[in-house]
Amino acid sequence: MTHSLSLPQGPVTLPVTMPSTPTTRPRQRTHAFTATAAAVLATLVLAGCNTAPARPDARIAMPEAYKEASALAAAQATDLAQPAADGSRWKPAEPSEAQARGAWWETFGDPTLNQLEQQAEAANPGLAVAAARVKAARALLSSSQASRLPQLGVSAGVARQKPSAAEQGLSADQNIAPSSLWQAGLSASYEVDLFQRVANSVQAAEADALASQANHRSVLLSLQADVAQTYFQLRTLDAVVALLTQTASLREQSLQLAQRRLAAGDVSELDVARAHTELATTQADLQAQRGERARTEHALAVLLGQPPAAFGLAAQPLPADARVPLVPAGLPSALLERRPDVAAAQARMMAATARVGQARSALFPALRLTADGGFASYELRDLFLWSARSWVANAVLSMPIFDGGRNRAGVNRAEAVLEESVADYRQTVLGAFGDVEDKLSGLGSVRAQTLSLSEAVVAARRSAELADKRYRAGEDSYLTLLDTQRSLLAVERQAVQxxxxxxxxxxxxxRSLGGGWAPTPPGQPAAAQPTKS
Structure with a gap:
């Protein structure tokens, strides 16, 4: 194993244990100090050695563009170029490049949605859990950083003791009176960062804190997206309920018409039975959709941190011209800077790298400097006299020789965790790319279906209108009218959905793109790019 060596900056002053009796001659004392200082200085040179491995290379092939982005853009361009015959197209909202990442939902132009997002961010318990984990990670970071500084302590106390005559080397008939020892002093200790054990532990804690912050952003983004999606699902169900309510009203009118024609002898009882069946079926479907709407409203209440019994949202069907932003997919390389889960995976990989160095440092020597000084006296009144002073300084160099393989096992475990974090990072990045492609493909499919369905809605409405007129005129059977009404309901319902x-x-x-469209704010470092293979 090769280590880069670097001398510590500035002068090095070391306390060295000195004998308290004047029996050592000055020349011997100087030689002892020189030898000790030279040994310790040679050890300090090793403090520049870093046992952490080089930064892992994830080797992820970076696509130049999203495969599904061009198909979606073409569908959007076609849709915007062609006028909607029935006026059912939603209003496209251009994305704002200056839009803050945390307020992307404002591009939908819905005040109710804006209010719900604020409520969720303020009261959602899951977000509060993520915020508490960020605080805990920052506290652990502060604890790790404290190891870089000398540790100081103060102590004071009294001890009452009575040694035996044998302990004092006296005859057994000697009676030794008990005595009290008063002490007051200051202690200091410092671990020289050999092989950057402390530095690696701090780097690992810093990476853990970054991962915790990224996880908080990921939870926040997921919460915001869940609230928005649940809200629009609720509005979609309101539109379905409104459609079924209108259809049930038409079914009731058809039943009344069939009953009148039966009374006049124009139709058989079969038409009345069929009309009654369609009315009951539509009403049952309506009740099912109302139940689904209630469950969706309960889910939204939980996201807002409220009990479902205390929350209610008035029915507001999603209009045909709802404002929906056209989201630019951007470049795949920008995804790694925007997705918080990718940033969290990268931070975990950096933490695992630092912990490998921390585990390896346990195989090498450790140097700890300690010093204690103060006063000790058998009488409290003499405690702070100059003659009662005492001090001791130590420089202890320790290194494991045999530990049963415990430290080597710790290194193996840290290296395995690093391998896992690298694979997890690659999986997270690949999953992010796949997530974006899926969403782009899904939107392109919905856009293509809408273009075809808009024509079907116009045709179905015209067919139902003509069938109703022909039935009232006695030119067609009720079965023909029923068939056109069913087709119209299915097409209109599909259009709403x-x-x-x-x-x-x-x-x-x-959500898959990591939030809004704003670039990385000034002063914030962008996520590192993986190496192309």
Whole structure:
């Protein structure tokens, strides 16, 4: 193993244990000091050795562009170029490059959504848990940084003792009176950072703190996206409920019409039975959607940190011209700077790297400097006399010789954890790329379905209108009218669900991209890029 050596900066002053009796001659004392200082200085030269391995190379192939981004852009361009015949297209909102990352939902232009996001950020218990973990990580970092500084302490006390005559080397008939020893002093200790054990522990704690902060941002982003998606799911269900309510009203009118025609002898009882069946089926479907709407509202209440019984949101169907932003996918290289889960995985990898160095340092010598000084006296009144002073200074160099393989096992474990963190980082990055591609593909599919469905809605409404007129005129059977009404309900319902899917899919894309569209704020370091293979 090769280590780079560097001398410590500035002069080195070391306390050395000196005998308290004047029996040593000055020349011997000088030689002893010189030898001790030289040995300790040679040890300090090793303090520049770093046992941590080099930064891991994740070797991830970086795509130049997203495969699905071009298809989505083409679909958006086609949709914007063609006018909607039925006016069912939502309003596209251009993304703002100056939009703050934490307020991306404001581009939807919905005041209710803005208020819900604020409530969730203030009261969600899961976010509070993540914030508490950030505080704990920062406290551990402060604790690790304290190891770089000398440790000082003060003590004072009294001891009452009565030694035996044998302990004093006296005859057994000697009676030794008990005595009290008063003490007051100051102690200091400092561990010289040989092989950067302390530095690696601090670096690992710093990386843990960064990972905790990134996890907090990830939880916050997930919470914001969950609130927005649940909100639009709720609005979509409101639109479905409104559609089914309108359909049930039409079914009731059809039943009444069939009953009148039955009374007039124009139709058979079969038409009345069919009309009654369709009305009951629509009403059952309506109740099911209302139940789904209630469960979605309960889920939103939990996200807001409120009990479902104390929360309610008025019905507000998602309009056909809902404002949905067009989200630029950007470059894959920018994804690594934006996704908090990628930043957390990278920080965990850096922490594991530092802990390998920390574990390896246990195989090498450790140097600890200690000093104690103060006063000791058998009488309290004489405690602070100059003649009662005492002091001792030590420089202890220790190194394990045989530990049963404990330290080597610790190194092996740290290296295994590092390998795991590298693989986890690669998996997180690849998963992030795949997540973005999935969201882009999903949005492109929804956009293509909407283009085709908008024409189907117009045709279905026209068919239902004509079938109703022909049935009232007695030119067609009720079965034909029923078939066109079913087709119209299915197409309109699919159109409503697609509007909701476009909004929730856009939110999913924003989440997969790591938030809003603002670049990295000035003064904040960007995440490191993985090496291309």
């Amino acid at each position: 697609l509007r909701g899917a476009w909004a929730t899919g856009t939110i999913g894309l924003i």
